[in-house]
Amino acid sequence: MRGHDRLLQLASVFYFSRCHRVNQAGRTPTTPTCTIDALTCCFVDHFHPRRGVGACNSPEQVRGLRKLVCMNSQQEFVLSTIEERDIKFVRLWFTDIVGQLKSVVVAPAELESAFEEGIGFDGSAIEGYARISEADTIARPDPSTFQILPKEVETSRLQAARMFCDVTMPDGQPSFSDPRQVLRRQVQLAADEGFICMISPEIEFFLVQSLRTDGRPPVPTDNGGYFDQATFNEAPNFRRHAMLALEEMGIPVEFSHHETAPGQQEIDLRHADALTMADNVMTFRYLIKQVARDQGVAATFMPKPFAEHAGSAIHTHMSLFEGGTNAFHDPDDEFMLSRTARQFIAGILRHAPEFCAVTNQWVNSYKRIVYGNEAPTAATWGMSNRSALVRVPTYRLNKADSRRVEIRIPDSACNPYLAFSVLLGAGLKGIKEGYELEDPAEDDISSLSLRERRAMGYKDLPSSFDHALRLMERSDLVADILGEHVFEYFLRNKWREWREYQAQITPWELRTNLDY
Structure with missing residues (x-):
């Protein structure tokens, strides 16, 4: 792809996300929201300035522009970014039928093989996936979902990234039990x-305060109500840290506030296409629980x-x-x-x-x-x-x-x-x-x-x-x-x-x- 070498030299995926949100100031519902879309838009604006800002501000144009960044180029971009950003490990995510997040961690050196062949796993051990006689299942990372996880939410404090996977059968056909394929x-x-x-x-x-296992009700972290500012919160900076973590991953937040009940929070995410938003919601749950843990409390x-x-x-x-x-x-x-x-x-x-x-x-x-x-x-x-x-x-x-x-x-x-x-x-x-x-x-x-x-x-x-x-x-x-x-x-x-x-x-x- 023409200009691809220059593309890989640019700073990081976050630079593109930020540029995209600044350039697409209108943020209409047609604005692409995932990292690779943002990357594609900025690539076109950067190398084809005559098209002008907003050249990629509709879904049809995004689909056309995505052809410029074909699957192989997306994979190359991910591999290059992992090397440049010194990513230590990559989490490959998918969900079971009830929406529990599943994860397999690969070292950067193994990621190219994961792109080519996927990661095999026992589908019969995952809620709702396969019978024992049909257990061989493959998780194939989707490079368009690549995002770097905020270092603060990792217990090791080492730099990590994540991608969502499409689950397939050994012959490459989509798995009939993959919730992501249902939405597709x-x-x-x-x-x-x-x-x-x-x-x-x-x-x-x-x-x-904690996720109790004795069957008794949990204790909320505050006595606040709807839109309250001062709530005597045991984690006073929670929403600020949560919003920063989401924005750092390229998941735009519209606003957040305290809800009606003690300890109850609300965070609203900016619009995205249905599949991207489902991925974002799963990422949201993971980040919220991690940020809460860092603040000494728990989220449910x-x-x-x-x-x-x-x-x-x-x-x-x-x-x-x-x-x-x-x-x-x-x-x-x-x-x-x-x-x-x-x-x-x-x-x-x-x-x-x-x-x-x-x-x-x-x-x-x-x-x-x-x-x-x-x-x-x-x-x-x-x-x-x-x-x-x-x-x-x-x-x-x-x-x-x-x-x-x-x-x-x-x-x-x-x-x-x-x-x-x-x-x-x-x-x-x-x-x-x-x-x-x-x-x-x-x-x-x-x-x-x-x-x-x-x-x-x-x-x-x-x-x-x-x-x-x-x-x-x-x-x-x-x-x-x-x-x-x-x-x-x-x-x-x-x-x-x-x-x-x-x-x-x-x-x-x-x-x-x-x-x-």
Whole structure:
């Protein structure tokens, strides 16, 4: 590639990320967000100045420019950067079906071989991957996801990097059990319709003194409330360090603040395409836990760790772009929502009861989704209505690029690859089938009785995990989105979890029933 030698001489991947964010000052949802995209954009601006700043500010142009940095060149860039930055080891990441991060560490000298041949592992030892008779599985690092980890979050304080992997079978075919491949399929289906899905999550979590193993509730690190500045936090610099670590890895943060409950935090990530954002969410969880450890506390993404306080959600803002234009925006509509946006919302609402078991995949998830709380309990939508399942934000109504929908049901302990897959798949189904959207809910749904909600025609979301699993079992759409293997294994795994929960005798039961 012409100019490639000069490209490899430039300082580091962080230089490119910073330049990209400075040059692309508008930061529209069409701006590329991953490190290699930023590298490609800056390469073109640097070596083709006549194209001018912003030459790569749309998804179509990014896809074209990525051809300049083919797979081999991406690999060469990674290998060169590792040598220049004195990277001591590289973490290769992927997830199991429930979203637990898996990692294999390779020395820099072995990375070229990993690019060529992948890293073999026993798929039968990973939750949901393969039977013992079909256990040979290969993790193939994706060089476009290469990022250097902040030295501060590594226990060894040695410089390390990470890449996400695509999991394949020995013959090179994508693994049917890889959650990343599940999301890739939905992203491709959207692309086949001319859409690019952009996602921006608001991620909530708790800081606690420690992760107790004795079954008693954890102790939050502060007594703060919503947007509080002074909280007597045991880790007063936590959010500052967390934001710096994320930015250093090229994961842009919009803002952070204290949430409503003691110890509860929220950090919002700037939009990215769906697959990049799922990778970012997994990286986010890793970094947050590491930064918390360094601050002498612990972080938990458990949906509902405290009975008396709000739970933790990952409010997911989504939009579809078509030819560089926000396909959700219509300036002539009453709510400035296009027909595409209305059909997308209708798809989410119609299929939400079926996919709840994926976006809310734990028994504990349904302690958050209860009547009287702000978390949604009915399949409704509304303008700026935080009690609805789908909220249409009213900030910057006239700004086309800002038109989006916020899906408020997923919790922070979901598998982002699978959660984003079912959300996107349900929305695309609404578009393809031309679903009609009902009028928006104007009521505070959380304050309505069950009888009132049903009289108004609101469809209930599942209120318990077993109810959610039964609805998922009957869903052809969720089965199609996840694929047969993931669908069946997920249900088998989660039914086992439910039966284990049912067999438990809780302190509440003993306290209220023992004297009978």
